Structures are given as C-alpha cells and as structure tokens.
Amino acid sequence: MAAMTLTEKILARHAGKASVRPGDNIWIDVDILMTHDVCGPGTIGVFKQHFGADAKVWDRDKVVIIPDHYIFTADAMANRNVDILRAFAKEQALPHFYDVGTERYKGVCHIALPEEGHTRPGEVLLGTDSHTCTAGAFGEFATGIGNTDAGFVLGTGKLWVKVPPTMRFVFHGELPPYLMAKDLILAVIGDIGCDGATYRAMEFDGDAVYALNIEERMTLCNMVIEAGGKNGVIAPDQLTLDYVNTRNRSGKPYQVERSDADARWIFEKVYDVSKLQPVVAKPHSPDNRAYVSEVKGTKLDRAYLGSCTGGKLTDFRAAARLLYGRSVKIDTFVVPATSEIAKGLKTEKINGKTLEEVFLAAGAKIGEPSCAACLGGPSDTFGRLNAPMSCISTTNRNFPGRMGHKQAEVYLASPLTVAASALTGNITDPRDAMQ
Ligand code: SF4
Numbered sequence: 001m002a003a004m005t006l007t008e009k010i011l012a013r014h015a016g017k018a019s020v021r022p023g024d025n026i027w028i029d030v031d032i033l034m035t036h037d038v039c040g041p042g043t044i045g046v047f048k049q050h051f052g053a054d055a056k057v058w059d060r061d062k063v064v065i066i067p068d069h070y071i072f073t074a075d076a077m078a079n080r081n082v083d084i085l086r087a088f089a090k091e092q093a094l095p096h097f098y099d100v101g102t103e104r105y106k107g108v109c110h111i112a113l114p115e116e117g118h119t120r121p122g123e124v125l126l127g128t129d130s131h132t133c134t135a136g137a138f139g140e141f142a143t144g145i146g147n148t149d150a151g152f153v154l155g156t157g158k159l160w161v162k163v164p165p166t167m168r169f170v171f172h173g174e175l176p177p178y179l180m181a182k183d184l185i186l187a188v189i190g191d192i193g194c195d196g197a198t199y200r201a202m203e204f205d206g207d208a209v210y211a212l213n214i215e216e217r218m219t220l221c222n223m224v225i226e227a228g229g230k231n232g233v234i235a236p237d238q239l240t241l242d243y244v245n246t247r248n249r250s251g252k253p254y255q256v257e258r259s260d261a262d263a264r265w266i267f268e269k270v271y272d273v274s275k276l277q278p279v280v281a282k283p284h285s286p287d288n289r290a291y292v293s294e295v296k297g298t299k300l301d302r303a304y305l306g307s308c309t310g311g312k313l314t315d316f317r318a319a320a321r322l323l324y325g326r327s328v329k330i331d332t333f334v335v336p337a338t339s340e341i342a343k344g345l346k347t348e349k350i351n352g353k354t355l356e357e358v359f360l361a362a363g364a365k366i367g368e369p370s371c372a373a374c375l376g377g378p379s380d381t382f383g384r385l386n387a388p389m390s391c392i393s394t395t396n397r398n399f400p401g402r403m404g405h406k407q408a409e410v411y412l413a414s415p416l417t418v419a420a421s422a423l424t425g426n427i428t429d430p431r432d433a434m435q
Pocket residue numbers: 069108109110129131306307308309370371374375395396
C-alpha cells in the first residue's frame with residue numbers, strides 16, 4: 001500500500017478505502033459536527049429547507065452546539081440567534097448544547113470542544129467556523145465548512161471532500177522563555193503568506209512541538225487557516241492521549257494515526273526555534289510579519305488578551321508572569337476563552353496571588369468567557385475597538401474592521417509580547433520586560 005500522511009490515513013478510513021492520494025474526491029463519514037450562534041441559524045435553515053421541517057439530525061450524539069460569539073450583548077438580533085439554537089436543540093433533543101445562562105455555558109467553541117471531550121485522535125471533526133482546525137492538535141482531521149455543507153452533514157453525516165496534499169513544518173531545538181507557539185505560527189505564516197497553504201494540510205512535527213503543552217499545540221493548529229490551510233495536525237503523543245482520555249467522558253474508542261516514514265510531503269521546512277525572535281503581524285494581515293525589534297516603540301492605545309488562540313490558561317499564565325506587581329499603561333482587556341479557564345483565573349496562582357488578582361492589581365479589566373471583541377461584534381461588546389485606535393492583541397486576525405472600527409489598527413502577537421506592551425503603552429519586546 002502506498003505510504004500516506006496522517007491526514008490521508010484519517011480521510012481514507014472515513015471513506016472506507018484502503019488508501020487515498022492528494023486530489024482524490026471522496027465521501028467521508030463525520031464524527032462530530034459543531035456549530036455556534038453565528039452560523040447555526042443558517043445551518044439549521046439549510047437543513048430544514050432540504051430535509052424537511054420535521055427532519056431529524058443524522059446522529060444526535062454527534063452534533064455539538066456551542067453559542068460563543070455574540071453572547072454578552074443587548075443586541076436583539078444576536079440574542080435571537082441563540083434563541084434559534086435553543087429551540088433547535090430542544091426540538092431535536094440534542095445532548096450536547098452548551099446553553100447561555102446555564103451551568104453548561106462554556107464560551108469559545110474551539111476550546112470548549114476538547115474540554116468537553118468532543119475531540120479524539122483519528123476522527124473527523126467539522127465545524128461552521130474557520131478555526132475548527134484548532135482540533136488538529138489532537139491528531140484528528142478538523143476543518144471549517146460553510147452553512148450549506150453543514151446543513152447537508154446534519155441530514156446525512158457525510159461530506160464530499162478533496163484530499164489535500166500535506167506540508168510539513170518541523171520545529172527543533174529549545175524554545176527560549178520569551179517565545180510562545182504564537183511566535184512560531186506567525187513566523188510560518190510570514191514565511192509562506194496568507195495563501196501559502198491554500199487547500200493543503202499543515203502537519204507540525206519535531207521535538208520543539210512535542211515540548212509544547214496541549215494548549216500551545218492548539219495555538220499552532222488554530223492559525224493554519226490564516227495561511228489558507230485546509231487543516232493543521234499534530235500526531236498524538238502520550239500528552240495528547242492523557243488529555244483526551246481524561247476528557248473523553250463517553251468512553252468512545254478512537255484510532256491513533258501517524259504519517260508513514262516515507263509519506264509524501266508537497267513542501268517541507270525545518271526551523272531551529274532557538275534562533276527565532278518574538279514576532280508581530282502588523283495591520284492588516286496575519287502574514288504582515290515583523291520582528292518585535294523592528295516595530296519596537298510603536299504607540300498603542302489598547303492591549304487585548306483573549307480568543308481561541310490567545311485566551312487559554314497558558315496564555316494568561318505567561319501574561320501574568322510579566323504583569324505581576326506592575327501596572328499597565330493602556331486599557332488592557334482579559335477575556336478567558338471558556339468558563340473552565342475563567343475558573344482557572346481564580347484558582348491558578350503566581351507567588352500566592354491568583355491570575356485574576358494579578359490582572360486586576362495591574363489595572364486590567366476581565367470579561368466573561370466568549371469570543372468578545374475578537375470578531376468585533378455589537379457595539380456593547382467587551383473590549384470592542386469602537387474608535388480608530390491601535391491595539392496589540394493575542395487574537396488571530398487583524399483585517400480592517402475585524403475587532404470593530406474599520407480604521408482601527410491591530411497588531412497580532414504572543415501573550416508575552418502583548419503583556420510587555422501593555423506595561424509600556426508601545427510595542428515592547430518581552431525580553432525587555434523580563435529583565
Ligand atoms: S475567538 Fe475569535 S477566532 Fe476564535 S472562534 Fe471566536 S471569533 Fe473566531
């Protein structure tokens with residue numbers, strides 16, 4: 001049998017085939033379909049239109065609905081979207097609906113999925129959100145799809161896909177304490193560009209990747225879509241399996257896949273992480289890369305720590321290390337991705353102080369778990385850029401208007417760089433704040 005990559009093996013198995021090659025068009029069986037408050041109503045509309053007003057989803061246990069985007073707002077249209085999800089979950093008796101205003105409410109879907117045990121190695125996870133690729137960190141095929149495809153999946157549990165070729169990115173060496181996964185992925189996107197991986201799988205490998213914790217591996221996979229990637233993936237190791245087995249409450253079995261040693265890569269690049277530097281993506285594109293040293297001193301109005309790529313406990317631990325015992329010079333917003341992470345802010349400690357205490361003492365504001373200002377949202381959204389201002393952010397996109405005002409300028413950076421910059425009010429190298 002021809003050698004295959006991890007992505008090819010997962011797709012072949014889900015198509016009932018012994019092997020597939022890049023470019024093959026195949027029907028695959030879906031393990032999990034996730035939707036949220038922005039795309040859920042449209043997906044439900046497509047499903048009802050094509051399968052009938054009384055149709056039932058193909059498998060209740062495989063549908064996960066996580067309202068997360070426009071939650072803490074008075075906006076009537078945003079609230080109506082959640083009402084539509086609520087009515088659908090009730091009508092279909094869906095067991096995996098994480099409703100707003102209940103004990104089950106989670107926050108950002110891409111972090112909620114693994115926390116709630118919906119990510120398993122070797123599976124196919126589709127979601128109506130481009131950052132669904134985050135779950136590739138668990139060794140599965142995870143990708144974003146549109147409402148039309150998602151409506152079809154709701155009715156059939158299947159999707160027609162083209163097998164992507166795989167690009168391989170190998171990270172070796174010891175990661176310096178001033179770098180994080182965000183620096184690595186911004187370096188990659190800067191190297192290959194916003195279309196450098198269009199409809200390709202991006203597999204990450206190397207000792208520096210396996211030295212990262214699960215949350216940092218999620219950050220790597222989260223941003224493959226910013227290079228056009230179809231999916232990002234990291235083969236599971238014991239750390240992955242321990243995380244998954246702790247969370248996989250249903251006990252659903254899974255099959256770990258790995259790339260064959262002689263698998264064919266369409267591209268390969270090797271990095272020595274010890275030689276990399278802190279990176280930002282300047283306005284208005286994630287591939288508009290600059291070293292922090294090149295833009296050091298750029299004046300800022302705001303700092304933002306949050307989102308699926310930068311609102312995890314690892315991100316907050318890193319930021320709190322720099323903010324401990326100091327005061328921010330600009331408005332600084334902290335948004336935990338999920339309710340579990342929000343609890344962690346109250347329990348995780350540095351030198352006897354909780355992360356929450358460190359942030360509040362430094363003068364930062366802490367919001368409710370959700371996407372918040374990452375996608376702008378209604379004007380009353382926490383942290384939204386409602387004026388033409390300059391912001392440094394741990395989020396993943398900086399297109400015009402992404403975080404609110406169309407003339408706002410957003411710099412993407414690691415939590416360390418964002419925290420260091422919050423302390424000075426201008427773009428600052430984390431190494432300077434560590435002295
Ligand atoms: S946090 Fe931002 S990037 Fe992540 S799902 Fe929400 S809006 Fe999208």
